[in-house]
Amino acid sequence: xxxxxxxxxxxxxxxxxxxxxxxxxxxxxxxxxxxxxxxxxxxxxxxxxxxxxxxxxxxxxxxxxxxxxxxxxxxxxxxxxxxxxxxxxxxxxxxxxxxxxxxxxxxxxxxxxxxxxxxxxxxxxxxxxxxxxxxxxxxxxxxxxxxxxxxxxxxxxxxxxxxxxxxxxxxxxxxxxxxxxxxxxxxxxxxxxxxxxxxxxxxxxxxxxxxxxxxxxxxxxxxxxxxxxxxxxxxxxxxxxxxxxxxxxxxxxxxxxxxxxxxxxxxxxxxxxxxxxxxxxxxxxxxxxxxxxxxxxxxxxxxxxxxxxxxxxxxxxxxxxxxxxxxxxxxxxxxxxxxxxxxxxxxxxxxxxxxxxxxxxxxxxxxxxxxxxxxxxxxxxxxxxxxxxxxxxxxxxxxxxxxxxxxxxxxxxxxxxxxxxxxxxxxxxxxxxxxxxxxxxxxxxxxxxxxxxxxxxxxxxxxxxxxxxxxxxxxxxxxxxxxxxxxxxxxxxxxxxxxxxxxxxxxxxxxxxxxxxxxxxxxxxxxxxxxxxxxxxxxxxxxxxxxxxxxxxxxxxxxxxxxxxxxxxxxxxxxxxxxxxxxxxxxxxxxxxxxxxxxxxxxxxxxxxxxxxxxxxxxxxxxxxxxxxxxxxxxxxxxxxxxx
Amino acid sequence: xxxxxxxxxxxxxxxxxxxxxxxxxxxxxxxxxxxxxxxxxxxxxxxxxxxxxxxxxxxxxxxxxxxxxxxxxxxxxxxxxxxxxxxxxxxxxxxxxxxxxxxxxxxxxxxxxxxxxxxxxxxxxxxxxxxxxxxxxxxxxxxxxxxxxxxxxxxxxxxxxxxxxxxxxxxxxxxxxxxxxxxxxxxxxxxxxxxxxxxxxxxxxxxxxxxxxxxxxxxxxxxxxxxxxxxxxxxxxxxxxxxxxxxxxxxxxxxxx
Numbered sequence: 001x002x003x004x005x006x007x008x009x010x011x012x013x014x015x016x017x018x019x020x021x022x023x024x025x026x027x028x029x030x031x032x033x034x035x036x037x038x039x040x041x042x043x044x045x046x047x048x049x050x051x052x053x054x055x056x057x058x059x060x061x062x063x064x065x066x067x068x069x070x071x072x073x074x075x076x077x078x079x080x081x082x083x084x085x086x087x088x089x090x091x092x093x094x095x096x097x098x099x100x101x102x103x104x105x106x107x108x109x110x111x112x113x114x115x116x117x118x119x120x121x122x123x124x125x126x127x128x129x130x131x132x133x134x135x136x137x138x139x140x141x142x143x144x145x146x147x148x149x150x151x152x153x154x155x156x157x158x159x160x161x162x163x164x165x166x167x168x169x170x171x172x173x174x175x176x177x178x179x180x181x182x183x184x185x186x187x188x189x190x191x192x193x194x195x196x197x198x199x200x201x202x203x204x205x206x207x208x209x210x211x212x213x214x215x216x217x218x219x220x221x222x223x224x225x226x227x228x229x230x231x232x233x234x235x236x237x238x239x240x241x242x243x244x245x246x247x248x249x250x251x252x253x254x255x256x257x258x259x260x261x262x263x264x265x266x267x268x269x270x271x272x273x274x275x276x277x278x279x280x281x282x283x284x285x286x287x288x289x290x291x292x293x294x295x296x297x298x299x300x301x302x303x304x305x306x307x308x309x310x311x312x313x314x315x316x317x318x319x320x321x322x323x324x325x326x327x328x329x330x331x332x333x334x335x336x337x338x339x340x341x342x343x344x345x346x347x348x349x350x351x352x353x354x355x356x357x358x359x360x361x362x363x364x365x366x367x368x369x370x371x372x373x374x375x376x377x378x379x380x381x382x383x384x385x386x387x388x389x390x391x392x393x394x395x396x397x398x399x400x401x402x403x404x405x406x407x408x409x410x411x412x413x414x415x416x417x418x419x420x421x422x423x424x425x426x427x428x429x430x431x432x433x434x435x436x437x438x439x440x441x442x443x444x445x446x447x448x449x450x451x452x453x454x455x456x457x458x459x460x461x462x463x464x465x466x467x468x469x470x471x472x473x474x475x476x477x478x479x480x481x482x483x484x485x486x487x488x489x490x491x492x493x494x495x496x497x498x499x500x501x502x503x504x505x506x507x508x509x510x511x512x513x514x515x516x517x518x519x520x521x522x523x524x525x526x527x528x529x530x531x532x533x534x535x536x537x538x539x540x541x542x543x544x545x546x547x548x549x550x551x552x553x554x555x556x557x558x559x560x561x562x563x564x565x566x567x568x569x570x571x572x573x574x575x576x577x578x579x580x581x582x583x584x585x586x587x588x589x590x591x592x593x594x595x596x597x598x599x600x601x602x603x604x605x606x607x608x609x610x611x612x613x614x615x616x617x618x619x620x621x622x623x624x625x626x627x628x629x630x631x632x633x634x635x636x637x638x639x640x641x642x643x644x
Numbered sequence: 645x646x647x648x649x650x651x652x653x654x655x656x657x658x659x660x661x662x663x664x665x666x667x668x669x670x671x672x673x674x675x676x677x678x679x680x681x682x683x684x685x686x687x688x689x690x691x692x693x694x695x696x697x698x699x700x701x702x703x704x705x706x707x708x709x710x711x712x713x714x715x716x717x718x719x720x721x722x723x724x725x726x727x728x729x730x731x732x733x734x735x736x737x738x739x740x741x742x743x744x745x746x747x748x749x750x751x752x753x754x755x756x757x758x759x760x761x762x763x764x765x766x767x768x769x770x771x772x773x774x775x776x777x778x779x780x781x782x783x784x785x786x787x788x789x790x791x792x793x794x795x796x797x798x799x800x801x802x803x804x805x806x807x808x809x810x811x812x813x814x815x816x817x818x819x820x821x822x823x824x825x826x827x828x829x830x831x832x833x834x835x836x837x838x839x840x841x842x843x844x845x846x847x848x849x850x851x852x853x854x855x856x857x858x859x860x861x862x863x864x865x866x867x868x869x870x871x872x873x874x875x876x877x878x879x880x881x882x883x884x885x886x887x888x889x890x891x892x893x894x895x896x897x898x899x900x901x
Contacts, residue, residue, distance in 0.1 A: 147788030
């Protein structure tokens with residue numbers, strides 16, 4: 001299906017000049033706000049993960065008046081905390097041929113040539129500053145005995161450029177940003193609003209001017225006015241119900257902004273991570289990732305023969321298929337995520353999967369333990385092995401881990417220009433919530449890099465540039481536009497409580513997840529997507545007739561919180577499927593069965609699909625309007641992405 | 645397997661609260677403890693009763709959201725494990741479990757098993773950071789950190805801020821939490837300039853919030869899901885004594901951004 005899209009409506013406002021100079025030149029050309037005037041501007045930051053906390057703290061340091069919102073009890077709970085493996089930076093401390101250009105190249109190629117070159121180059125440049133910044137904050141990165149920083153390699157790269165703090169890199173980076181944020185909270189430049197959920201965006205005279213929130217403890221619906229709004233609210237992976245995202249991770253903030261006019265870009269680009277602990281039963285509430293870094297030392301295999309149920313130690317070497325090493329000899333077990341995930345699905349579909357249900361493959365450390373000793377492996381991955389043991393009851397030092405792909409990250413998100421501003425003036429989007437840097441597939445250890453690049457360095461430059469062009473006007477929260485949105489939000493809450501149907505919110509969420517995973521998951525085809533596009537609206541209709549949300553809106557009500565989020569997922573899911581159907585090519589995490597080579601590899605179609613698909617909301621979730629931002633590659637010529 | 649749960653139910657901060665008894669039926673040993681509660685909650689919703697409110701998010705043992713007492717032990721019977729990572733294979737058919745929220749004056753109950761832990765954020769605000777404004781950092785390898793120091797700093801930095809140490813302490817002290825941050829930053833060269841003001845400020849904030857004093861009982865260390873050693877408290881005490889011989893930073897400088 002080819003959809004006529006509007007071309008020319010979107011201006012990414014990429015600065016002119018050679019790619020190496022764009023950001024520097026742009027920084028000089030951007031307008032500044034006099035230090036004495038900064039406190040007259042209020043910036044609303046929604047979300048306190050890497051992008052949100054780093055952005056709020058940095059804008060606070062500059063002297064702006066920052067209001068930071070999180071639905072958690074503390075900003076330190078944001079899901080960035082769960083990232084395990086590491087963060088990339090083109091430091092070339094290993095002398096192994098790394099450079100800013102190589103990180104840029106790897107990221108554009110890893111994203112299957114569906115990202116904007118200028119943004120990715122800037123990300124690679126800023127990766128250097130991020131590591132410096134984090135070390136200065138006291139992030140305890142792994143060190144060599146000589147006291148220098150240690151590195152490891154990650155999927156999709158042939159250099160060691162990943163910095164890490166055991167298997168808890170995200171935690172340590174987030175705590176660094178959190179501590180910077182707390183310093184600003186103490187200094188009075190940032191005001192924190194914990195346990196406060198953004199339920200809508202307020203647009204006044206075509207500009208984003210604030211948000212309407214619900215206090216999760218008292219139930220109060222409140223308006224907050226700002227001169228700019230930053231959304232750093234994460235991705236929408238929980239549209240699949242089962243994912244590696246935290247349970248509360250949701251798309252409400254970006255979806256509400258989309259409904260108010262922000263275009264949603266590439267929603268079908270979802271990342272399925274190859275190394276997660278397999279599903280163990282119907283009660284499963286979430287999936288747990290085992291860091292990709294494990295593939296540095298673990299070897300992935302399945303039995304050669306379908307239906308081979310022998311325990312792994314009784315399968316001789318020559319009856320094992322180390323399929324990643326076989327199919328992709330130059331990258332082997334470090335093949336990028338999309339490729340490794342599809343390969344796992346393929347061997348399981350052939351009946352060669354292992355473990356209960358046959359949806360699993362082995363990740364085997366026995367060679368690495370023999371070569372390096374158990375202690376060295378424990379030092380590198382001890383906490384991951386412990387976590388595996390707690391969840392499965394198995395000791396991975398003795399028996400191979402069992403892993404299977406799971407939804408992990410969403411490359412799609414709100415469309416933003418080079419300055420990370422959405423199609424609504426004054427609304428900025430950072431981190432996983434935007435679509436900007438990863439194209440159709442994100443490389444490992446790049447999410448932390450992007451969140452922090454947006455938060456520490458890009459937003460603190462581009463938001464002031466916007467503010468310099470507007471005057472603080474003392475808009476009050478009782479402005480009719482705010483009052484109207486407050487009423488809409490309150491009505492929706494009341495409506496959810498008044499349905500009093502027969503099925504719980506989780507029951508609907510599970511149903512939605514099943515539709516999405518079966519019909520819009522690792523492999524997609526036209527028939528399946530058309531079926532999904534019938535089932536999703538039907539489920540949404542049933543939800544609004546049949547959901548059961550108990551208690552009231554006057555206090556903490558976790559079912560009510562979930563209901564609002566699932567209601568939004570039920571709309572976003574439809575857009576995701578529409579986008580997946582329209583993109584009749586395979587690229588990155590989006591694999592269309594109709595578009596593959598003879599040996600089952602993804603076939604991209606640059607002639608028809610080398611563009612960003614940005615969708616405009618029209619009032620009917622089933623009829624969005626497509627806008628196309630053509631992608632131009634001046635530095636990395638699109639080629640068939642081969643890891644063989 | 646089937647279990648009997650006595651769960652603390654408290655509708656609001658003002659409500660006195662009480663235990664209610666529920667049966668958890670057909671529980672698989674592969675479920676996590678929170679998945680078992682999900683099953684109980686689904687049954688409650690089906691019966692038209694309010695589900696049990698409890699905090700949780702990542703369910704991977706790292707966000708620090710979850711936590712409550714199971715038979716008087718913070719995070720339950722498995723050492724070094726948050727309740728979200730505690731699996732039902734740790735229990736047996738017929739077990740009777742008493743589930744209640746963290747109990748501490750500084751952690752008021754909001755609802756059922758959910759408590760307000762914002763006091764911990766305020767302790768961090770009182771000095772639990774290194775002043776490193778964005779953009780001012782030297783090259784990451786400019787300062788060497790001996791591996792041993794980095795490793796020990798990491799051990800302390802692993803704290804997830806769940807509050808189990810407070811719940812387990814007979815004095816409801818948050819000293820393990822406070823000392824973990826003092827140790828993390830104090831072990832690194834970057835943390836030296838603010839070392840003495842940090843410890844003074846954080847301990848003062850800790851006391852202001854209504855946490856009790858540490859009397860070296862060691863219950864905190866026993867329940868800490870990240871197995872942070874009580875040695876960090878000894879380190880904090882040494883730093884606090886040394887700090888008392890130094891001139892504090894002038895108040896004006898402390899307030900500056």
